[in-house]
Structure formats: structure tokens, C-alpha cells
Amino acid sequence: MKFKATVRVMPKPSVLDPQGAALERALRTMGGEGVGSVRVGKRIEIVLDGPGEAEVMELVARWADQLLANPNMETFGLELVALDEA
Amino acid sequence: MRLKAAIVVFPGSNCDRDCARAWEFVTGGKASFVWHKESSMEDCDVVILPGGFSFGDYLRSGAIARFSPVMAEVARLAKRGSLVLGICNGFQILTEAGLLPGSLIRNSGLKYVCKDVFVRVENVSSPFTGRYEEGQVLRIPISHGEGNYNAPGDVLERLRDEGRVVLRYSDPSGRVGPDTAPNGSADSIAGVLGEGGNVLGIMPHPERVSDRQLGGTDGAAFWESMVDSLRVKGIRV
Numbered sequence: 001m002k003f004k005a006t007v008r009v010m011p012k013p014s015v016l017d018p019q020g021a022a023l024e025r026a027l028r029t030m031g032g033e034g035v036g037s038v039r040v041g042k043r044i045e046i047v048l049d050g051p052g053e054a055e056v057m058e059l060v061a062r063w064a065d066q067l068l069a070n071p072n073m074e075t076f077g078l079e080l081v082a083l084d085e086a
Numbered sequence: 087m088r089l090k091a092a093i094v095v096f097p098g099s100n101c102d103r104d105c106a107r108a109w110e111f112v113t114g115g116k117a118s119f120v121w122h123k124e125s126s127m128e129d130c131d132v133v134i135l136p137g138g139f140s141f142g143d144y145l146r147s148g149a150i151a152r153f154s155p156v157m158a159e160v161a162r163l164a165k166r167g168s169l170v171l172g173i174c175n176g177f178q179i180l181t182e183a184g185l186l187p188g189s190l191i192r193n194s195g196l197k198y199v200c201k202d203v204f205v206r207v208e209n210v211s212s213p214f215t216g217r218y219e220e221g222q223v224l225r226i227p228i229s230h231g232e233g234n235y236n237a238p239g240d241v242l243e244r245l246r247d248e249g250r251v252v253l254r255y256s257d258p259s260g261r262v263g264p265d266t267a268p269n270g271s272a273d274s275i276a277g278v279l280g281e282g283g284n285v286l287g288i289m290p291h292p293e294r295v296s297d298r299q300l301g302g303t304d305g306a307a308f309w310e311s312m313v314d315s316l317r318v319k320g321i322r323v
Contacts, residue, residue: 011191018194072237072238073236
């Protein structure tokens, strides 16, 4: 089966995010008076074959934990969709 | 026993030859290069992970290099008690590999900073810093975009308590404050020791100030200190 896994990586709330802070200032100068906070993360899309949803989820979670995110300073979220094999 | 020093080269390393030159010039010993794809290394006494942009700094600095075959050997040698020194990108790789605590994130000013800075030597009992004096201020270059050291509060506390912060960014007089880190580092940390005391990561580049003709010698004592601490074990250059 073919899947598309989406991994969203975000800096932990406790970790300073210099990019987010810079964007926050930029948005305020663009008239964004109401801007509270901005954080910058990453979105990684992986198209892969696998036996089933549970197995692929487990595999991608391991990749996210070991490589795609650094658990010292980032958290990640996963989303998995089965792709039509038309 | 003859001292063996190895410099690990990743695709994108660019301080490997400077490190070899500095090591050989200062210690009179020999340094050999080890390509990152090697899955076995001989039992070296000194392993240097040099600066550069391994794998183009993709994803996070050091994140991909950490999975190079050679890293299992670096971990083995670290466990064996060899001296492992990571400089700049080498420091980033060691944190990603879990051989050093914490992480190096984007500089707080967002800019790549390449200039001479001042660092204060905080611990002279490490095998890397024995030739320095406690509190000595070094003028030494940094060159990085991701050198902002971060770790959870309890980890920072433990590093402080155990004397594992070896270098802190300071002003020329040796004063350390929240304003003295050029990159936003927590506690102005510029270098930390691993748990066993034989793995050190530093952001400044001692190999660039190891020869009077090339702008300074404040970094030379790193190499000399390593040689001293190995000589005690009967290993000579």
C-alpha cells in the first residue's frame, strides 16, 4: 500500500525560536498589531510503501524521533493518508 | 606507545586540513584523515571532528552526519576513553549523536557570525585545557550560524555543578554576562564536556589561532593539553 506521511516539526515552547521572533517583529511592522506570537517549524512529506497503516505509522514515528526532529528542542506531529493506487 | 590522532572528514567538512596542520605544527605529531564512510577505525587516542557544513547543514546542523558509518566508531572510541574534540560543526554533530548534552540552535541575531571573540576558560582540569590558567581569557575566532547553545534548565544546572562548562563567552576583561554571548547561548556557554570528561565540544576554532604567523596562538594550548594528558598515560607523540 502507498501512503503519504506528513511530519510537522515545531520548536518546543520552552525553546527560544529566533526565526519566529524575527517574523513576529516583521509582522508587527506590517500592521499586525494583534500578533501575539509566531513560531517557525518544518513540514516534511514522505511518500512510501508499507504493509499497513499501523506499521507505517510506527516506522515514521521512529524516523521522526531519531532524525527528522531533535527531541531535545523540538516536538513533532504525524499524519498519515493512504494514497489511491489508481 | 605512539600517539595516534585522527581527523574525521564528512562531505562538507572544511576545517579538516586546518586541524591537521595545527595539530602537526603544535605537537610535532602526525594526524591522519578518516572518511565518514569508514565503518572501522583503529584505536586512536585523539579523534577530532572538524568544522564545516557537513551535508550542507540540511535539516539541522550535524543531524545527517550523525548517521554516517564512522559515528559508531567515534562513539566506541569515546567509550574507550579516547579524547574526542568536536569543533563548531563537530560540536553540533556530537550533540546530535547524543555524545554531548544540549543542542546548538540558530543564533539569536539570526546572522552568521564570523569574527574574533573572547572566551574565558572555566575548567582547567579537563584533558583539553590543562595548559590554560583558570579564568584565562582567549581571543579566538568563531564562525557559525547555529551556535546558540540550549539545554533544559536541569541539564544546565548539572553542567554548571559538575564543572562541565569549559568555555564561556566573555568580554576582553573576562566578565561573563547575558550580553557577552555573540549567539544567545544559554549561560554564555561556548564549550561543554561530556559525562566521562573525555569528549569536548567547542564552537570557537583553536586551529585558526595556533600559529603566530597566522594571527595568534591562543588556541595552541588545546593541542598541547591533549598531548600532556596522554603522556601521563605513557602515550607519546
